[in-house]
Amino acid sequence: MGSEAAGGNEAAFQPSAGEHKWMQRAFEMAKEALQNGEVPVGCLMVYNDEILGQGRNEVNETKNATRHAEMVAIDQVLEWCHQNGRDHAGVFQRTVLYVTVEPCIMCASALRLLKIPLVVYGCRNDRFGGCGSVLNIPADELQNTGNPFKCISGYRAEEAVEMLKTFYKQENPNGFRGAVAVRGSQKK
Amino acid sequence: HYIMGPQHKRRKTEETVPFAWEVIPVLSDEKSQDVKLLTAYAAPIMNKKETSRLVKEVAALYPLSGLQHLKRVRACEEKSSPHPLEIILCLVSNVKDHSDADTVVSLSDLFSDRNIDCSGLGEPFLVQVPAHPPLTRPQFEKASCHWPTSFHEDKQVTEALTGQLFSTEEKAKMQGYMEKAIRTAKEGENKGMELVGAVLVDPNTDGVLAVAHDCRNSSNPLLHAVMVCIDLVAHGQGGGAYTYKDYPACTFAVMDRSHCTLAEKCLISIDREDCSESEDSGLPYICTGYDLYVTREPCVMCAMALVHSRIHRVFYGISSPDGALGTKYKIHTHTDLNHHYDVFKGIMERECQQLFLK
Ligand SMILES: [Zn+2]
Numbered sequence: 001m002g003s004e005a006a007g008g009n010e011a012a013f014q015p016s017a018g019e020h021k022w023m024q025r026a027f028e029m030a031k032e033a034l035q036n037g038e039v040p041v042g043c044l045m046v047y048n049d050e051i052l053g054q055g056r057n058e059v060n061e062t063k064n065a066t067r068h069a070e071m072v073a074i075d076q077v078l079e080w081c082h083q084n085g086r087d088h089a090g091v092f093q094r095t096v097l098y099v100t101v102e103p104c105i106m107c108a109s110a111l112r113l114l115k116i117p118l119v120v121y122g123c124r125n126d127r128f129g130g131c132g133s134v135l136n137i138p139a140d141e142l143q144n145t146g147n148p149f150k151c152i153s154g155y156r157a158e159e160a161v162e163m164l165k166t167f168y169k170q171e172n173p174n175g176f177r178g179a180v181a182v183r184g185s186q187k188k
Numbered sequence: 189h190y191i192m193g194p195q196h197k198r199r200k201t202e203e204t205v206p207f208a209w210e211v212i213p214v215l216s217d218e219k220s221q222d223v224k225l226l227t228a229y230a231a232p233i234m235n236k237k238e239t240s241r242l243v244k245e246v247a248a249l250y251p252l253s254g255l256q257h258l259k260r261v262r263a264c265e266e267k268s269s270p271h272p273l274e275i276i277l278c279l280v281s282n283v284k285d286h287s288d289a290d291t292v293v294s295l296s297d298l299f300s301d302r303n304i305d306c307s308g309l310g311e312p313f314l315v316q317v318p319a320h321p322p323l324t325r326p327q328f329e330k331a332s333c334h335w336p337t338s339f340h341e342d343k344q345v346t347e348a349l350t351g352q353l354f355s356t357e358e359k360a361k362m363q364g365y366m367e368k369a370i371r372t373a374k375e376g377e378n379k380g381m382e383l384v385g386a387v388l389v390d391p392n393t394d395g396v397l398a399v400a401h402d403c404r405n406s407s408n409p410l411l412h413a414v415m416v417c418i419d420l421v422a423h424g425q426g427g428g429a430y431t432y433k434d435y436p437a438c439t440f441a442v443m444d445r446s447h448c449t450l451a452e453k454c455l456i457s458i459d460r461e462d463c464s465e466s467e468d469s470g471l472p473y474i475c476t477g478y479d480l481y482v483t484r485e486p487c488v489m490c491a492m493a494l495v496h497s498r499i500h501r502v503f504y505g506i507s508s509p510d511g512a513l514g515t516k517y518k519i520h521t522h523t524d525l526n527h528h529y530d531v532f533k534g535i536m537e538r539e540c541q542q543l544f545l546k
């Protein structure tokens with residue numbers, strides 16, 4: 001089951017062939033991260049059928065709590081624009097984010113500021129989610145915060161949640177705290 | 189359960205160096221909203237001796253569930269009143285639907301087929317009673333105009349609302365930090381940046397940990413002054429994601445927090461936040477216990493970045509159109525989020541305003 005958060009209408013997730021391909025790729029990334037003891041979030045930024053950014057959570061190594069996978073992926077797109085002499089505003093307006101977990105409020109706001117048109121994600125993020133769970137940043141009335149964007153959610157949601165549960169069980173022997181947080185791993 | 193607290197003492201120095209600005213707390217909606225009212229039936233108690241029996245019997249029949257803040261009985265306001273006390277019988281919604289909510293009933297309508305001795309009670313009348321327990325003194329004072337309530341006063345909130353939370357000395361420090369933020373904003377402007385400045389401070393030591401101007405007009409449009417400040421603090425602890433060699437006005441202090449105890453980091457919050465969780469996980473919640481000064485209200489991205497970083501307090505100059513700490517959202521008090529922080533606005537308001545009038 002899926003929904004279009006920005007429109008508020010429940011609708012079955014009917015990914016295009018491209019969306020399906022990129023979400024599969026994002027899930028592979030998340031699985032790899034889990035195997036390496038990292039936060040199992042897969043995140044891709046795709047422009048013109050090309051991956052320009054694939055972020056992983058870098059909170060620990062940077063000691064910067066804002067270095068979520070999405071922010072890292074955004075920086076990779078910026079770097080690509082810089083290398084290729086492209087105007088980042090034009091690129092972001094045609095870039096789609098594929099991510100296994102709903103972006104948090106901060107990342108959703110960043111995506112909105114960059115005027116990204118579409119975010120496709122897997123499971124909800126009940127603790128921090130900015131695309132409908134805690135706040136609905138893509139749809140809210142914010143004249144000075146970029147553009148509203150569309151969300152498609154629910155892609156392999158159970159699987160995305162399971163990976164997070166597995167990760168937080170490893171992290172916290174006392175059990176899963178209901179955390180669907182995009183945070184750093186303590187493991188090196 | 190006291191109604192009027194003891195006249196609270198002014199701990200802070202009273203002599204005032206005139207500041208042209210005030211520190212205004214940005215409280216949660218529950219703390220800043222108007223008092224909501226419910227309509228109830230009350231009745232005079234004609235014979236004072238019947239009071240305790242009446243309270244017991246009426247409460248058994250019509251418990252005020254969820255309204256424990258309401259005093260069941262109040263003394264009559266007018267000294268000349270023929271009866272000394274009045275009692276809440278029940279909410280109108282307990283006995284009626286909305287269509288005829290405003291009509292007065294008689295005692296027999298309320299107690300007709302029930303086992304209650306109405307002797308000593310006068311005829312019912314309608315009153316407005318506060319729907320929620322008052323959380324601040326202004327709410328308490330407004331609520332009390334309608335019907336007496338209990339009030340568990342949070343002294344820090346009261347002091348914040350009356351401008352007494354911070355001493356002259358503390359306000360002088362705030363001014364120093366905000367002046368630095370304004371100066372830095374201007375340095376950023378020389379580099380073609382938006383006029384926003386931010387300073388991150390450790391209030392335990394008065395140490396300035398990071399100073400930043402906005403860098404969003406650089407190659408990275410997300411480098412708002414607050415995001416820069418957070419990253420500079422990370423640099424100060426051996427981390428960081430960006431370099432600022434082109435922006436010499438963006439600086440940080442190298443620090444070692446290993447000697448800090450949890451107690452030092454957990455300052456008292458006016459919103460009574462439990463911050464014990466912050467450090468035990470070992471995750472880099474690097475702004476725990478720190479204060480941020482920023483010339484204008486942060487956007488929602490920056491406000492949430494401060495949640496992730498576990499900031500202690502934010503002081504800003506002026507509101508922003510899409511601001512997330514009072515204007516469009518109150519991210520710092522959002523009940524679904526796992527970290528809350530205190531926010532104050534109005535610091536050097538005029539000077540901060542002038543930055544954006546340029
Ligand atoms: Zn995020």
Ligand SMILES: [Zn+2]
Nearest residue numbers: 412486487490
């Ligand atoms: Zn911002």
